[in-house]
Amino acid sequence: MPFDRNVKIAPSILSADFADFGREIQAIEAQGADWIHVDVMDGHFVPNLTFGPPAVKAFRKHVKTVMDVHLMIAPVDPYIDAYAEAGTDILTAHVEAGPHTHRTLQAIRAAGMKAGVALNPGTPAQAVEHLLDLADLVCVMTVNPGFGGQKFIDMTDKVRTLRAMIGDRPVHIEIDGGVTPETAPLVVNAGADVLVAGSAVFKGGSVDNPTPYGDNIRAIRMAATTLTA
Numbered sequence: 001m002p003f004d005r006n007v008k009i010a011p012s013i014l015s016a017d018f019a020d021f022g023r024e025i026q027a028i029e030a031q032g033a034d035w036i037h038v039d040v041m042d043g044h045f046v047p048n049l050t051f052g053p054p055a056v057k058a059f060r061k062h063v064k065t066v067m068d069v070h071l072m073i074a075p076v077d078p079y080i081d082a083y084a085e086a087g088t089d090i091l092t093a094h095v096e097a098g099p100h101t102h103r104t105l106q107a108i109r110a111a112g113m114k115a116g117v118a119l120n121p122g123t124p125a126q127a128v129e130h131l132l133d134l135a136d137l138v139c140v141m142t143v144n145p146g147f148g149g150q151k152f153i154d155m156t157d158k159v160r161t162l163r164a165m166i167g168d169r170p171v172h173i174e175i176d177g178g179v180t181p182e183t184a185p186l187v188v189n190a191g192a193d194v195l196v197a198g199s200a201v202f203k204g205g206s207v208d209n210p211t212p213y214g215d216n217i218r219a220i221r222m223a224a225t226t227l228t229a
C-alpha cells in the first residue's frame with residue numbers, strides 16, 4: 001500500500017444497514033469511498049458493542065479498497081493476530097487502551113498490518129510523540145468514541161501540532177467523528193488527510209438507492225479540497 005497524501009474519505013459502516021453489510025460495502029466503494037472504516041467496540045473501553053474478528057473477516061470478502069479497523073477495545077494485544085487473520089490492512093489502537101502502546105504498535109506491524117494510534121478528545125498530541133516512528137496513522141477523535149451521529153468537537157489545534165510533530169514521516173492523520181462538508185475543511189487545512197464519516201455519508205441513501213452516498217462523499221471531498229487548493 002503506497003503512501004498517498006491526497007484526501008481520502010473513509011465511510012464508517014457503523015452507519016450502514018447492519019442487516020446488509022456486504023452490499024453496503026460494495027455500494028459505498030462503487031460510490032467513491034477510498035477506504036472502509038470499521039468501528040470495533042467492546043462495551044468496556046467504550047459504552048457500545050459492535051463487531052469482532054469473524055465479522056471483520058466477513059466484511060473483508062467485500063472490501064476492494066483498504067480495510068481500516070479502529071479498535072475501541074481494551075486490552076488490544078490478545079486480539080492483534082485475529083484481526084490480521086481477518087484481513088485488516090490498517091489496525092488502530094487507542095493510546096488510552098493500555099500502558100504499552102509502543103509494544104502494541106510493534107506487534108501490529110509484526111503481524112503484517114499498518115499500525116494506527118488513536119487519541120480521545122481529552123488526550124494531548126504529546127501522548128503519541130514517542131510513538132510516531134512506529135505509526136502509519138494517527139487517528140484524532142473529534143467526538144468521544146462509542147456512537148455515530150455526535151457533534152464535532154474542534155481539534156484543529158491538535159491536528160496542527162501533530163502535523164508539525166510528524167514532519168516528513170509518512171504518517172496519515174485521520175479524523176473521526178462529526179465530519180461533514182462544513183467541518184472537513186477545518187481539519188484538512190490543519191493537516192489531516194483521512195476523513196472518517198458515518199452519518200454524513202449514509203444520510204439520505206440506502207443500499208437500493210446508493211446515489212446519495214456518492215453525492216455525500218463528493219460533497220465532503222470537494223469541501224475539503226477546495227479550501228486547501
Ligand SMILES: O=C(CO)[C@H](O)[C@H](O)COP(=O)(O)O
Pocket residue numbers: 012014015039070143144145146147148149150176177178179196197198199200
Ligand atoms: O468512531 C466512531 C464513533 O466512536 C465513528 O466512526 C464516528 O463517530 C463516525 O460517525 P459520524 O460520522 O456519524 O460521527
